Amino acid sequence: MEELLKVIDKNALIFGFLMVGILAFFSDQFSKKVLRSRIPGSAIAIFLGLVLGYVGGVFSDGSKGISDIELFKGVGILGGSMFRDFAIVATAMGASFLLVKKSGVLGLVSLLFGILIFFVSGVAIAWIWGYRDAVSLCTIGAGACTYIVGPVTGAALGASSEVIALSIAAGVVKTIAVTVFTPVLAKKIGLESPGSAMAYGGIMGTSSGVAAGLAATDPKLVPYGAVTATFYTGVGCLLCPSLFYYILTMFSESMG
Amino acid sequence: MIIYGLAILSFSFVVGQWLGELLGKLMGINSNVGGVGFAMLILMLLKEVFERKGWWKDEMILGIDFWNKMYIPVVIAMAASLNVKSAISSGNLAILVGILPVILGFAFFPFLMKAFKQ
Numbered sequence: 185m186e187e188l189l190k191v192i193d194k195n196a197l198i199f200g201f202l203m204v205g206i207l208a209f210f211s212d213q214f215s216k217k218v219l220r221s222r223i224p225g226s227a228i229a230i231f232l233g234l235v236l237g238y239v240g241g242v243f244s245d246g247s248k249g250i251s252d253i254e255l256f257k258g259v260g261i262l263g264g265s266m267f268r269d270f271a272i273v274a275t276a277m278g279a280s281f282l283l284v285k286k287s288g289v290l291g292l293v294s295l296l297f298g299i300l301i302f303f304v305s306g307v308a309i310a311w312i313w314g315y316r317d318a319v320s321l322c323t324i325g326a327g328a329c330t331y332i333v334g335p336v337t338g339a340a341l342g343a344s345s346e347v348i349a350l351s352i353a354a355g356v357v358k359t360i361a362v363t364v365f366t367p368v369l370a371k372k373i374g375l376e377s378p379g380s381a382m383a384y385g386g387i388m389g390t391s392s393g394v395a396a397g398l399a400a401t402d403p404k405l406v407p408y409g410a411v412t413a414t415f416y417t418g419v420g421c422l423l424c425p426s427l428f429y430y431i432l433t434m435f436s437e438s439m440g
Numbered sequence: 441m442i443i444y445g446l447a448i449l450s451f452s453f454v455v456g457q458w459l460g461e462l463l464g465k466l467m468g469i470n471s472n473v474g475g476v477g478f479a480m481l482i483l484m485l486l487k488e489v490f491e492r493k494g495w496w497k498d499e500m501i502l503g504i505d506f507w508n509k510m511y512i513p514v515v516i517a518m519a520a521s522l523n524v525k526s527a528i529s530s531g532n533l534a535i536l537v538g539i540l541p542v543i544l545g546f547a548f549f550p551f552l553m554k555a556f557k558q
Contacts (some may be wrong), residue, residue: 200517201513202511204516204517205513207516207520208512208513208516211528225513228515229512229516229518230512230515231519231521232516233515233516233517233518233519234519234520234522234524235518235521235524236520237519237520237521237522237524237525238524238525238528240520240521240525241524241525241526241556242525243446245522246458247526248521248522248523249520249522249523249524249525250521251520251521256520259521259522260515260517261521262514262517263515263516263517263518263519263520263521265520267510267514267527268514268515269453269475269476269479270449270507271507271508271511271514271515272476272511273449273452273453273476273480274449274481274483274504274505274506274507274508274511275457275480275509275530276479276480276481276482276483276487277487277501277504277505277508277510278454278508279480279484280484280533281481281484281485281487281488284481284484285511285534290552294493295474295555297548297552298545299544301541301544301548302450302541302545305540305541305544306537306541309537309540309541310537311520313533313536314542318517324533324537327534327537328537328538328541330478332471336469336471340454349526349530350530350531350533350534350537352523353523353526353527353530353531353534353538354533354534354537354538355441355538355539356522356526356527356537356538357527357534357535357538357539358521358537358538358539358542359522359542360522360524360527360538361522361538361539361542363519365546366447367497369546373546373549373550373553374549374553375548375549378547379556381551382548383552383553383556384544384549385494386541387545387548387549387552389544391476392515392518395511395515396515396518397520399512399515400514403511403512406482406511409478410477410480411477411480411481412477412478414474414475414476414477414480415474415477417471417522418460418463418464418467418469418471418472418473418474419463419473421469421471421473422467422469422473425469431449434463
């Protein structure tokens with residue numbers, strides 16, 4: 185047993201492939217045999233992944249889900265930003281440049297609306313909750329955009345570490361919410377063409393959530409959603425600590 | 441050769457991320473702006489050019505397609521490595537701020553599509 189653990193420890197990524205493969209297999213079987221394919225196997229596997237992330241957090245008290253457990257650290261490498269971004273770029277293979285160009289303006293408009301909707305509603309909720317200082321409001325609003333925009337904004341404005349932690353948590357909740365809701369609501373909101381996927385990526389913004397949600401909805405749409413979503417965090421990091429913060433301070437001054 | 445396809449993918453990735461870093465620096469923020477998006481656009485453009493020149497061979501495509509299809513497994517691994525526990529247990533405000541705007545986003549989406557007649 186000790187020898188096996190040594191091999192696994194030395195070859196963490198390879199063991200990660202095996203673990204994800206097993207998880208995907210059982211999810212597929214469950215989807216086919218129990219649910220008669222009404223929910224795709226990939227959606228179940230992604231949801232089970234989230235459950236494992238929770239379990240990992242309970243057992244390790246770390247911040248990286250199941251991959252904080254030594255045995256499963258390879259899952260963290262496979263799911264880390266390098267492989268995630270590499271695989272997202274590879275999905276561009278199945279996308280048409282012409283279609284992306286055709287919906288470019290729609291993508292851009294939805295990006296701006298998306299950041300506004302999330303920032304403003306995040307600030308409003310924090311306001312109702314009792315926060316009044318512009319720095320905390322702005323950081324929480326930024327956290328409603330993505331779990332990267334929150335801490336980047338908080339650090340730039342000198343927010344307290346509790347508020348920064350809160351903004352990260354809100355961003356992660358958003359990623360989970362988009363992952364879970366997308367396949368459920370896709371048909372209802374008419375998310376079915378490359379153009380609509382680009383707009384969707386711009387509105388929701390969290391590239392992990394959009395890509396995971398679209399993967400569970402229709403894998404053909406993934407590259408179109410991802411191509412706009414990947415700009416969201418950057419534009420959010422640009423607008424939140426500067427222009428949006430400036431507007432917020434003007435509001436809070438005039439309100440007292 | 442499979443490695444040619446993989447190399448084209450890696451080339452697009454590195455140059456795209458580089459552009460993202462440069463754009464971030466230009467904007468004066470400590471973050472990558474659209475690096476993945478740029479990389480995707482570069483890969484799409486290279487594909488168009490290679491197809492036109494007749495250089496886009498099946499063997500080469502395999503090198504990219506493997507990673508294209510690895511996408512869902514990578515997302516499963518990513519979901520398992522998220523800080524789900526702290527997100528759920530960090531209190532009601534984080535959950536509200538995480539979920540309510542998403543619902544607003546879903547509600548707004550059809551209006552945007554109508555405005556653009558998609």
